[in-house]
Amino acid sequence: MNLLNVTELSTSFYTDRGVVRAVDGVSFSVESGKTIGIVGESGCGKSVTALSIMRLLPQPSGRIVSGTILFDGKDLLALSEREMQDIRGNAISMIFQDPMTSLNPVFTVGDQIAEVILLHRELTRKEALEISEAMLQQVGIPDPRRRITEYPHQLSGGMRQRVMIAMALSCEPRLIIADEPTTALDVTIQAQILALLRSLQEQHRMSVIMITHNLGVVAEVADNVLVMYAGQVMEENTIKGLFENPFHPYTKGLLASIPMMTPEKKSRRLSTIPGNVPNLIALPPGCRFKDRCPDRFEACEDLPDMVDLGGGHRVRCWKYQ
Amino acid sequence: MMNATTDSILALEGIKKYYPVKEKMWAGKSSHLRAVDGVDLKIKRGTILGLVGESGCGKSTLSRLILRLEEPTAGRIYFEGQNILDYGKKDLRLLRRSMQIIFQDPYSSLNPRKTAAAIIEEPLIIHNVGDKTTRRNEVHRLMKEIGLLPEHGDRYPHEFSGGQRQRIGIARALALRPKFIIADEPISSLDVSIQAQIINLLVELKEKFNLTYLFIAHDLAMIQHISDRIAVMYLGKIVEVMEKRSFAQKLLHPYTEALIAANPIPDPRRTKTRNILKGDIPSPITPPSGCVFHTRCPYKKPVCLNDPPPLKMVEVGHQIACHFR
Numbered sequence: 001m002n003l004l005n006v007t008e009l010s011t012s013f014y015t016d017r018g019v020v021r022a023v024d025g026v027s028f029s030v031e032s033g034k035t036i037g038i039v040g041e042s043g044c045g046k047s048v049t050a051l052s053i054m055r056l057l058p059q060p061s062g063r064i065v066s067g068t069i070l071f072d073g074k075d076l077l078a079l080s081e082r083e084m085q086d087i088r089g090n091a092i093s094m095i096f097q098d099p100m101t102s103l104n105p106v107f108t109v110g111d112q113i114a115e116v117i118l119l120h121r122e123l124t125r126k127e128a129l130e131i132s133e134a135m136l137q138q139v140g141i142p143d144p145r146r147r148i149t150e151y152p153h154q155l156s157g158g159m160r161q162r163v164m165i166a167m168a169l170s171c172e173p174r175l176i177i178a179d180e181p182t183t184a185l186d187v188t189i190q191a192q193i194l195a196l197l198r199s200l201q202e203q204h205r206m207s208v209i210m211i212t213h214n215l216g217v218v219a220e221v222a223d224n225v226l227v228m229y230a231g232q233v234m235e236e237n238t239i240k241g242l243f244e245n246p247f248h249p250y251t252k253g254l255l256a257s258i259p260m261m262t263p264e265k266k267s268r269r270l271s272t273i274p275g276n277v278p279n280l281i282a283l284p285p286g287c288r289f290k291d292r293c294p295d296r297f298e299a300c301e302d303l304p305d306m307v308d309l310g311g312g313h314r315v316r317c318w319k320y321q
Numbered sequence: 322m323m324n325a326t327t328d329s330i331l332a333l334e335g336i337k338k339y340y341p342v343k344e345k346m347w348a349g350k351s352s353h354l355r356a357v358d359g360v361d362l363k364i365k366r367g368t369i370l371g372l373v374g375e376s377g378c379g380k381s382t383l384s385r386l387i388l389r390l391e392e393p394t395a396g397r398i399y400f401e402g403q404n405i406l407d408y409g410k411k412d413l414r415l416l417r418r419s420m421q422i423i424f425q426d427p428y429s430s431l432n433p434r435k436t437a438a439a440i441i442e443e444p445l446i447i448h449n450v451g452d453k454t455t456r457r458n459e460v461h462r463l464m465k466e467i468g469l470l471p472e473h474g475d476r477y478p479h480e481f482s483g484g485q486r487q488r489i490g491i492a493r494a495l496a497l498r499p500k501f502i503i504a505d506e507p508i509s510s511l512d513v514s515i516q517a518q519i520i521n522l523l524v525e526l527k528e529k530f531n532l533t534y535l536f537i538a539h540d541l542a543m544i545q546h547i548s549d550r551i552a553v554m555y556l557g558k559i560v561e562v563m564e565k566r567s568f569a570q571k572l573l574h575p576y577t578e579a580l581i582a583a584n585p586i587p588d589p590r591r592t593k594t595r596n597i598l599k600g601d602i603p604s605p606i607t608p609p610s611g612c613v614f615h616t617r618c619p620y621k622k623p624v625c626l627n628d629p630p631p632l633k634m635v636e637v638g639h640q641i642a643c644h645f646r
Contacts, residue, residue, distance in 0.1 A: 041513060041514060042483075042512055156601045159601070186376055187541070187580060187583040187585075188579060188583045191585070191598070192598075194585070214585060215587040216585030216587050219588055219591070239589040240589050253514060254514060257513060258517075258587060259520075259545065259546035259547075261584070261586060270520055270521055270546070272517040273514035273517075276482045276484065276485075276515075277512075
């Protein structure tokens, strides 16, 4: 059963310089209890996709132009702001990249977690604080009784991210959207946080959307992956399929440009993707990747459709039409 | 001493940097933050030494000490056989032509009010190199060298992408034809497809101009890719130095082992239950007794709590600071 169905989502930003088509016809679904990874480089639309689902686009410039977002059978785009508030932080919650700027520096950690709980449940402050303490315990923070009385600056980066996770989990959401949750952390702490997310997901049977630029992180946590480029999904596949047999030239290029931990390689040259991402305000016609693509041919002057190759594998490239 | 350092372009001996910190604002008693705590390191001419470690391990402080942007609390720094800590202002000025740095963030390290050409020309002006025309020609040469069109020289930093900005930073570092370059996380803020471009450029330039790099990063795979030798730093100390090939071997410092285990690699078949290091990095103000890594080490024994292990040779070109390796 799909918990979330996103169909032909398009989101644009209306700026002084023109219309930025940040997300353009993105479709995907998330099964209950599964993790979908969205990978791509800056400006590919992965975070805007997440903000569109949460309906947290910066106002007034950001607007969902078309598409539907069905969550648990409900059309999120048809809900009133009030109804959406009931869902945010409750049935769907979000973990952001930078735990330092996403926590309020002038409130204690306990108060901040309790605030989320009190917003969605009929409880007293004392009861909410007790749940906060239990949540901190669950995300592996030692001495949670003392920690709930502390302020964000008294915690390390890894601890702060654990607090963010505790907050996101406090209302037992069915879907968690994690936007680069470990990018600001050191590798050993990143490994701790990813392991924590995995075990909590199993315990609570949650679905997760993991947004990251790090292909290594996605390989560790996701069941399925979407590769996004310039506002569109270029390829979707199971995690194994994507890494073992990438189809889209962009996916291939990304995977080839990462150095592997193989000792004694002869060449010091990494394979690269030449050029830069296109400007989203003045997109060239045709395939968005064509200017950087090694396999470009005449057909690429027209925009390719997404082709379903079966088994959850979809690719947007003329080579496979 | 001088003889031992001649094949190395740079040699550090017992480098320490302690910053005084006041425990409480009103208490007179002060203690020290040991950012760098006794580092010995050599870099051979024409090679790349990769320095890896997590935030707060002292790797950036070390690079600032090498450039003499800060003065070490103790130790000696030899550059081409000369102790540069003895240098006065005049000598330092000359030294800075030989040593340059490329910064992590190409957004904050370029002056937004200056054009690309002016940014690249600035070191030449400061060091009185040539007249206006020769400088302009030099800027053009540098821009071509790093893969930018000379006509882009009139643009401002905000008109360039992250990767292009980093190229400008590299051109600025090359302007004085240095021998030694510190690259402090030069690719961490760039996109994956751009990282490979910059790494290739750095390798090409190194070959072409016979440069020596100290390459600082936290991305193990990238360090392993680019370096000839790798040094691992933890809490102000070097815990392991090795040749690139040693990286694949079994015998490693427990911290290096943990870094490799924690590094996410793009291979979904890799087992997900690996040994994950517990806890956080301890405070460098009150570092652990004995071996600084003992609070997180899965193999710790009583001796580790009391005796700091020296960096000792385990094979040719491979040193580990651990009692049991």
